[in-house]
Amino acid sequence: MRKKNKIKINYAVCGDGNTIDPRHCAKCLQVCKPAIFLLHQTVGASEKNPLDPQKWRVTPLWPSLCNRCMACVEACPEKAIEVL
Numbered sequence: 001m002r003k004k005n006k007i008k009i010n011y012a013v014c015g016d017g018n019t020i021d022p023r024h025c026a027k028c029l030q031v032c033k034p035a036i037f038l039l040h041q042t043v044g045a046s047e048k049n050p051l052d053p054q055k056w057r058v059t060p061l062w063p064s065l066c067n068r069c070m071a072c073v074e075a076c077p078e079k080a081i082e083v084l
Contacts, residue, residue, distance in 0.1 A: 005068065006084040007036070007060035014080035015057040016042050022058045028072040028081060029058065034065040037072070 014020045022029075022039055029037050042055040060066070066083065073081050 005063045005066040007063045007066060007072075008082045008084065009058060009060065010078075010080040010082075011057060013078045014076070015055070016045065017055040020078050020080070021054075022056050025077065026058075027075040027077065031071040031075045033069070033071070034062070034067060036060050036062040036065050 009015070012018060014025070015022050026039065029035075029039060038059050038061040040057060040059065041053045042057045045053070045055040047053050047055060068083060070083060073079075073083055
């Protein structure tokens, strides 16, 4: 039986208007061959201008497709991704 993948992203350093803006980095999205990540606005975030959102997040939407290659972990400059 295949182990269920769990992917954690530390949003204190990546996304949600914190240190790194994932729209400008996106290294995990670029290297992930199964394309399990989704880049989207942070749901429920209060924005100064809701028509120009600044709080974005990368979410591992399809972790079951992860082949545990760890390319996303290696590519992340902030070491914000953990594959368990």
